[in-house]
Amino acid sequence: MIQRIFFFVFAAFLLSQCVPVRKQTLLQSKTEENKLAENANFSRMIEEVDFEYRLQTGDIVTIRISSLTPDEFNPFLSLDDRQSxxxxxxxxxxxxxxxxxxxxxxxxxxxxxxxxxxxxQQKIEDLVGKTIDTPSVYMRLVSFHFSILGEVNRQGKYPTYEDKTNILEAIGVAGGLTEFADGASIKIVRTENGITGITKVNVLEEDIIGSYYYYLKPNDIIMVPALKTKNFRQNQANNLALIFSGIATIASVILVFDRINTN
Incomplete structure (x- = not known):
């Protein structure tokens, strides 16, 4: 009897430590129709939000200008000198x-x-085209960075020279989500036009691809919370000790009653 109690309690304890796969898998399908499509080897088509980053106050860009004009007649070579x-x-x-x-x-x-x-780039090309022959302008945004904190393997502030970086790429840069990351409740802190807002996104569902928050903006902060299971696991030694202490107490009481009844 006592052995059975120990067995069932221990089995329940082990099961409670498991994190369901559905809470760890990114880009899950939500409908039966999508599941059927997957079984038929079809891909679900999701239209991405139309996104092109627009320059704003505080951005920093580098600019390179090339031209068919000979160097001695090209006043814009000083740009390269400055940036080198x-x-x-x-x-x-x-x-x-x-x-x-x-x-x-x-x-x-x-x-x-x-x-x-x-x-x-086109605007600057039109302007310098009045001075030099066949200009080609290359501009790059160099002040774009994002921060990612919480249940990722490498928290931190990361720069990117791409003006189109999505949240899944950001998670990848940070080493991926940890075992106990709550991918359904990720928060993005974003400041636009002087107003800071917080939005919750779910990267476990495919629909994130069509979200306005799929693509990051400079200075975004991504907060990845932990599942409730993590707190339980962190205290599992204490929990296990308490459970077995309770079982031992119950077992002692049962043995006392058995002796009393036997006598």
């Missing part, structure tokens, strides 16, 4: 000021706030 002086692009890049302008040598102030990288 420092190995840190944040120090040598061009800041988008409070009014949305960058200041370029030989051109002056150029309004870029609200433009995509491609639109800003």
């Amino acid at each position: 002086e420092s190995t840190d692009p944040l120090l040598s890049g061009f800041l988008v000021d409070k009014e949305g302008y960058i200041i370029l040598p030989h051109i002056g102030r150029v309004l870029v706030k609200g433009l995509t990288i491609r639109e800003a």
Whole structure:
């Protein structure tokens, strides 16, 4: 009798330590229709949100200008000289000021706030094209970074030179989710137009791909909470000791009653 009690309690304890696969698997299908499609080797098609990052105040960009104009007649070579002086692009890049302008040598102030990288490149090409022959402008956003905290394998602040980085890529950069990450309750802290908001996203479902928050914006903070199971596991030694202590007490009481009844 006592052995059975110990066995069932121990089995229940072990089962309570398990984290269901559905709480760990990214991009799960929600409907039976999707499950049937998967079994038939079809992929579910999800339309991504139309996203192109638009430059804003505080951004820093690097700019390279090439041209068919001979070097001795190209005043914009000084841009390359300036940006090659420092190995840190944040120090040598061009800041988008409070009014949305960058200041370029030989051109002056150029309004870029609200433009995509491609639109800003084209605008600068049109301006320098008045001075040099067949210009080609390459612009890169170098101030884009995000922070990811909580149940990931490498918490921290990460830079990215891509202006289109999604939340799954960010999780990958951070070494992936831990065993006890609650992927259904991830929070994104985002500041836009001077207003900071917090939004909960679920990376366990496929629909995250179509979400407005699928793609990150500069300075986003990703908070990955832990499942409730983690707290239980962290205290499992104490829990196990208490459980078996309770069983031992019950067993002692049963033995006492058995002796009394026997006598």
